[in-house]
Amino acid sequence: MNVQLTANFALRSDGAQFIVSQRKLVDPTKAPGYKAVEGAPAPELRERWDDVGYYPLSTTGLRAALDSVRFRSAVTAADSAETLAEFMTLLSAETAELVTAINVAGSLDFTVKLGA
Incomplete structure (x- = not known):
């Protein structure tokens, strides 16, 4: 199983456990010791998927x-949140997005309700 839950999170299984992976963009120019080569194009950003749970x-x-994905997504989006109410609004939005993605992708006739 390898399921894309959101743009930045995926869920897979190795047959013994569920594994949550998070997408990260790597900028080689930010690496310690990076020195630009004169006349050479800058290296491209690359995508990496790290196991986070x-x-x-x-x-x-x-x-x-699934709860881990929705909380991680909300925390990432909440950089500008200054109150608990703002964070809860972001968490609700992330929950709705995740539930919609799961329900749209499902081929069976059922719906998902987190926290039910």
């Missing part, structure tokens, strides 16, 4: 993995 292969594990 491991969860049991169970209903509880799947629920925890």
Whole structure:
């Protein structure tokens, strides 16, 4: 299983556990010791997927993995949030986006309700 949940998070399984991966952009010019070569083009950004969470292969594990994705997404989006109310608004928006993505991608006739 390898499922893209959002633009920055994916869920996969190795048969023994659920694994949440997060997309990161790597800028080689920000590396310590990088020196630009005169006349050469700047190196391109590259995409990397890092494993950020491991969860049991169970209903509880799947629920925890999805909760992890929605909280990580909300925290990332909440850089400008100054109050708990603003953070909760962002968390609700991330939850709605994740639920919509899961329901749209599902081929079975069921819907997902997180926290139910």
